[in-house]
Amino acid sequence: MSGTATDPRTFARRMIVRGALLAAFVGLAALAFVAGKGHTLLIDNKDAEDGSVQAIDGVMVSVDRQEALELYRGDRDKAVVKGQAHTISIEVIADGTKIRKRIRLPIGREMLLLSVPKLAAGLEPSVVPFVPAQAAAPPEEGAGESNAFTSPGGTPQTMMALPGDEPIPDAPPD
Amino acid sequence: MSAKRSVGRFFMENAVVIIFLLITVLAIKPSNLSLPYIIQEMLTRLGRNSFLVLALLLPIYAGMGLNFGMTLGAMAGQIGLIFAINWNIMGVPGLVFAALIGTPISVFMGWICGVVLNKAKGREMVTGYILAYFINGIYQFVVLYLMGSLIPIRSPAILLSRGYGIRNTLNLEGVRQSLDNLLMLRGGPFSLPMATYLVIGVLCLFVIWFKKTKLGQDMRAVGHNMAVADMAGIPVDRTRIIAIIISTVLACYGQIIFLQNMGNVATYNAHDQTSFFAVAAILVGGASVKKATIPNVFIGVVLLHLLFVVSPRAGQNLFDSAMIGEFFRQFIGYGVIALSLVLYAWRSRKEALRAREGLRGLAEGGKAT
Numbered sequence: 001m002s003g004t005a006t007d008p009r010t011f012a013r014r015m016i017v018r019g020a021l022l023a024a025f026v027g028l029a030a031l032a033f034v035a036g037k038g039h040t041l042l043i044d045n046k047d048a049e050d051g052s053v054q055a056i057d058g059v060m061v062s063v064d065r066q067e068a069l070e071l072y073r074g075d076r077d078k079a080v081v082k083g084q085a086h087t088i089s090i091e092v093i094a095d096g097t098k099i100r101k102r103i104r105l106p107i108g109r110e111m112l113l114l115s116v117p118k119l120a121a122g123l124e125p126s127v128v129p130f131v132p133a134q135a136a137a138p139p140e141e142g143a144g145e146s147n148a149f150t151s152p153g154g155t156p157q158t159m160m161a162l163p164g165d166e167p168i169p170d171a172p173p174d
Numbered sequence: 175m176s177a178k179r180s181v182g183r184f185f186m187e188n189a190v191v192i193i194f195l196l197i198t199v200l201a202i203k204p205s206n207l208s209l210p211y212i213i214q215e216m217l218t219r220l221g222r223n224s225f226l227v228l229a230l231l232l233p234i235y236a237g238m239g240l241n242f243g244m245t246l247g248a249m250a251g252q253i254g255l256i257f258a259i260n261w262n263i264m265g266v267p268g269l270v271f272a273a274l275i276g277t278p279i280s281v282f283m284g285w286i287c288g289v290v291l292n293k294a295k296g297r298e299m300v301t302g303y304i305l306a307y308f309i310n311g312i313y314q315f316v317v318l319y320l321m322g323s324l325i326p327i328r329s330p331a332i333l334l335s336r337g338y339g340i341r342n343t344l345n346l347e348g349v350r351q352s353l354d355n356l357l358m359l360r361g362g363p364f365s366l367p368m369a370t371y372l373v374i375g376v377l378c379l380f381v382i383w384f385k386k387t388k389l390g391q392d393m394r395a396v397g398h399n400m401a402v403a404d405m406a407g408i409p410v411d412r413t414r415i416i417a418i419i420i421s422t423v424l425a426c427y428g429q430i431i432f433l434q435n436m437g438n439v440a441t442y443n444a445h446d447q448t449s450f451f452a453v454a455a456i457l458v459g460g461a462s463v464k465k466a467t468i469p470n471v472f473i474g475v476v477l478l479h480l481l482f483v484v485s486p487r488a489g490q491n492l493f494d495s496a497m498i499g500e501f502f503r504q505f506i507g508y509g510v511i512a513l514s515l516v517l518y519a520w521r522s523r524k525e526a527l528r529a530r531e532g533l534r535g536l537a538e539g540g541k542a543t
Binding site: 025028029031032033035036037038039080082110 | 258261262263264265266267268270271274275277348
């Protein structure tokens with residue numbers, strides 16, 4: 001009888017091990033989330049809306065070790081980055097001035113707008129969240145043909161009425 | 175006479191491998207594919223598929239046959255990847271995150287599978303196969319109806335336009351070949367995904383180590399004879415459940431490795447044929463329902479995929495139709511499984527007959543003395 005009961009010390013040790021495993025699991029998941037979180041960085045070379053800085057005419061911008069992007073006045077390009085801390089290298093084409101800055105991206109934002117003129121001038125905030133005017137979802141496979149199964153209320157297949165398809169009128173009562 | 179018998183025995187024991195090798199070698203020439211291309215394909219496919227096939231080993235050690243229930247683990251891996259894409263977690267951390275999400279799901283699935291298989295001792299393979307169909311229905315319900323409605327999914331890129339349910343095909347751009355490219359060794363025309371090979375190597379070491387542990391020994395004892403193991407005090411049912419849980423978790427990781435290499439996932443049917451191709455590969459490698467080794471896995475993956483690479487081109491060149499090669503591929507895949515199972519049944523019956531004759535001879539000998 002007592003052979004099946006667990007010793008309190010064994011039980012406590014088992015609970016500690018399980019708790020440690022759970023903590024390691026959650027910690028690892030959080031680490032993977034923070035280290036791997038992807039962001040789309042829109043790199044903007046335009047005049048600031050408040051008129052504080054002017055766009056640079058001809059600049060090479062590289063994010064971390066990615067290929068440099070060539071931007072002229074009014075240009076916008078994008079870079080996909082992983083993690084929160086990044087190094088932005090700016091090289092003005094006209095005079096060869098090189099600027100290196102480190103930026104930190106907020107973890108909860110997927111798409112951010114980086115103003116190159118503001119970053120080069122040391123003005124804050126140079127990175128602001130970007131909200132697209134209307135996020136259009138890509139079309140589904142086979143959309144418009146017959147997606148009634150995967151999308152209840154979706155477009156049913158159009159069927160042509162054939163002669164003889166008309167409903168049969170109820171038979172007159174005798 | 176004895177040499178003839180031993181040759182015959184060798185052929186019978188390795189019939190599947192020999193037949194397969196013969197067909198594949200014959201198909202190489204008409205395929206007109208260059209040797210470097212074939213070698214590179216094999217190197218890539220070894221990295222892509224070996225982990226999944228290795229997941230089959232432990233249930234075979236535990237005497238549960240070929241684990242067709244590994245599909246459950248594959249589904250768990252896909253759910254993990256859906257969450258990784260939803261939260262836009264990229265690169266190797268994305269794969270780790272998917273594995274972490276998939277682990278508890280696959281443990282639970284493996285437990286269900288193990289409990290069910292314990293109720294169907296002796297019919298594990300067909301039960302696992304049908305169980306996979308049943309769980310597939312639940313998976314479809316969760317992914318098609320609960321994700322986006324009950325389970326929060328916010329990425330419009332993966333949601334159906336109606337607002338809930340996941341799209342048919344997901345682009346794994348964020349994690350595409352992230353493990354393969356982590357440590358890519360390039361030499362001449364060849365690229366070796368060393369990080370993937372390293373993960374597979376670690377799994378091989380784990381299997382070797384695990385076989386030497388108490389639990390591993392228990393598994394082999396259970397696989398050898400359940401009644402004897404039970405009398406020796408080994409918890410048979412528990413050991414079998416653990417074998418299936420480990421196999422399901424490994425299948426989850428294997429599916430993640432497979433899909434990161436492919437770069438996209440067919441949400442509703444990527445897992446359908448996972449167990450089928452893994453089982454075909456291990457059988458082609460010379461394993462049987464009762465016996466499998468690590469070399470069987472690698473030989474099988476190379477041979478099966480060699481045929482997969484050369485047969486469509488051989489069909490195209492010989493019959494002017496690539497579809498012939500595709501049919502051939504399907505036919506060979508199912509044929510190998512059927513042939514292997516028939517040979518196994520035939521061999522088991524023959525061994526039982528021989529053992530019975532031996533006992534009869536012993537009894538007659540005993541009477542004579």
